Amino acid sequence: MNTKEMIKLYDEYVMNSYIRVPLSIVKGKGVTVWDAEGKEYMDFFPGWAVSGLGHCHPAVVDFVKKQAEVILHVSNNYYHNWQAELAKKIVDNSFKGKVFFSNSGAEANECAIKAARKYGKGKRYEIITTLRSFHGRTMACIAATGQDKVKIGFEPMLEGFKYVEFNDIDALKKAVSDKTVAFMFEVIQGEGGINIADQAYLAGVKQLCKERDILLIIDEVQTGMGRTGKMFAYQNFDIDPDIMSLAKSLGGGLPIGATVAKNKIADLMVPGTHGSTFGGSPIVCAAALGVFEAIEKGDLLKKTREMGKYLVKKLYGLKKDFPFIKEVRGIGLMVGVELSIEGDAIYKKCMEKGLLINCTQKNVLRILPPMIITEKDIDSAIKIINDVMKEIKP
Numbered sequence: 001m002n003t004k005e006m007i008k009l010y011d012e013y014v015m016n017s018y019i020r021v022p023l024s025i026v027k028g029k030g031v032t033v034w035d036a037e038g039k040e041y042m043d044f045f046p047g048w049a050v051s052g053l054g055h056c057h058p059a060v061v062d063f064v065k066k067q068a069e070v071i072l073h074v075s076n077n078y079y080h081n082w083q084a085e086l087a088k089k090i091v092d093n094s095f096k097g098k099v100f101f102s103n104s105g106a107e108a109n110e111c112a113i114k115a116a117r118k119y120g121k122g123k124r125y126e127i128i129t130t131l132r133s134f135h136g137r138t139m140a141c142i143a144a145t146g147q148d149k150v151k152i153g154f155e156p157m158l159e160g161f162k163y164v165e166f167n168d169i170d171a172l173k174k175a176v177s178d179k180t181v182a183f184m185f186e187v188i189q190g191e192g193g194i195n196i197a198d199q200a201y202l203a204g205v206k207q208l209c210k211e212r213d214i215l216l217i218i219d220e221v222q223t224g225m226g227r228t229g230k231m232f233a234y235q236n237f238d239i240d241p242d243i244m245s246l247a248k249s250l251g252g253g254l255p256i257g258a259t260v261a262k263n264k265i266a267d268l269m270v271p272g273t274h275g276s277t278f279g280g281s282p283i284v285c286a287a288a289l290g291v292f293e294a295i296e297k298g299d300l301l302k303k304t305r306e307m308g309k310y311l312v313k314k315l316y317g318l319k320k321d322f323p324f325i326k327e328v329r330g331i332g333l334m335v336g337v338e339l340s341i342e343g344d345a346i347y348k349k350c351m352e353k354g355l356l357i358n359c360t361q362k363n364v365l366r367i368l369p370p371m372i373i374t375e376k377d378i379d380s381a382i383k384i385i386n387d388v389m390k391e392i393k394p
Contacts (some may be wrong), residue, residue, distance in 0.1 A: 028055025052249030060252035063290035082285035101280025105221030105247035106136025108257035132192030169204035194336025229305035229332035
């Protein structure tokens with residue numbers, strides 16, 4: 001089936017809820033994907049950061065193949081070893097607590113919101129989030145998200161959310177009330193434009209939460225699993241969450257979400273408070289354990305830090321030649337290039353030349369290559385971006 005045939009079927013049978021470009025990806029291996037016509041692309045935005053190890057990493061594929069021959073699904077009213085082992089692995093690499101498994105980042109954040117409200121015991125239920133944040137597409141998560149565009153047409157919103165400017169501790173202090181139970185945010189806003197939390201801001205957040213018994217919920221859906229050169233992004237800063245949400249890269253390409261909560265919160269989630277039919281199935285947990293193994297054996301956290309520095313250096317090189325590049329910012333392999341012009345044409349032209357990146361907030365090029373990236377890959381991508389920018393006439 002060629003691309004035109006696929007598009008025709010989509011137009012007739014698939015809900016049009018995404019902005020799609022006319023590209024049909026049929027195969028992926030490492031940094032490379034192929035379309036239906038056989039054209040190659042370098043994927044520097046693999047599955048919205050889902051394929052953090054690149055496509056079809058051998059460790060993930062091996063774990064999945066072996067598990068697929070044993071059992072695919074086990075109901076959550078039974079036990080199975082893969083879920084137990086994965087929960088321990090996540091906790092060992094983050095903080096002491098317990099894990100709830102689901103199927104996506106939105107579901108992971110739903111669990112975080114419910115757990116926080118449970119902790120508030122009906123008296124405290126307000127959760128403060130930041131402007132330009134993004135926490136998912138469920139009704140609770142769009143209510144939590146600090147962007148009006150995701151709410152249009154779905155009003156009235158779930159009550160109990162307030163929004164403050166990112167990196168503004170005074171705004172957060174003013175927003176806190178006797179009903180505030182949690183502050184929920186990303187230490188690096190992904191969809192918001194690769195905005196990085198200041199260390200001084202986080203110190204103020206930490207102190208405020210301690211003084212007022214406010215839970216700190218850190219959304220690591222996009223930043224987690226090595227993306228920033230640490231297993232979890234908060235580990236780049238002097239701050240610890242009470243609740244953390246994970247998804248995307250955790251499954252190596254398979255759908256999984258996870259919510260980690262400290263025991264004082266996790267123990268409130270007794271039978272009947274929450275559930276997920278497919279959450280934490282043997283096959284996705286096996287895949288996630290394959291992700292951990294690949295990161296550890298390949299020393300990919302160190303490699304991510306090294307390649308991230310190299311990528312940023314190369315992008316700064318472009319900044320000298322193109323005045324419409326305002327800023328390059330990022331940690332590890334989570335990098336944003338803010339422009340003084342709209343970036344839609346740039347990312348589309350990059351795709352035409354065989355490089356897949358993303359544009360968010362209209363003027364921020366979002367570049368999230370897999371952790372297996374090499375300097376040669378980066379050089380090839382920079383050449384394409386450079387060639388495209390030469391064609392742009394602001």
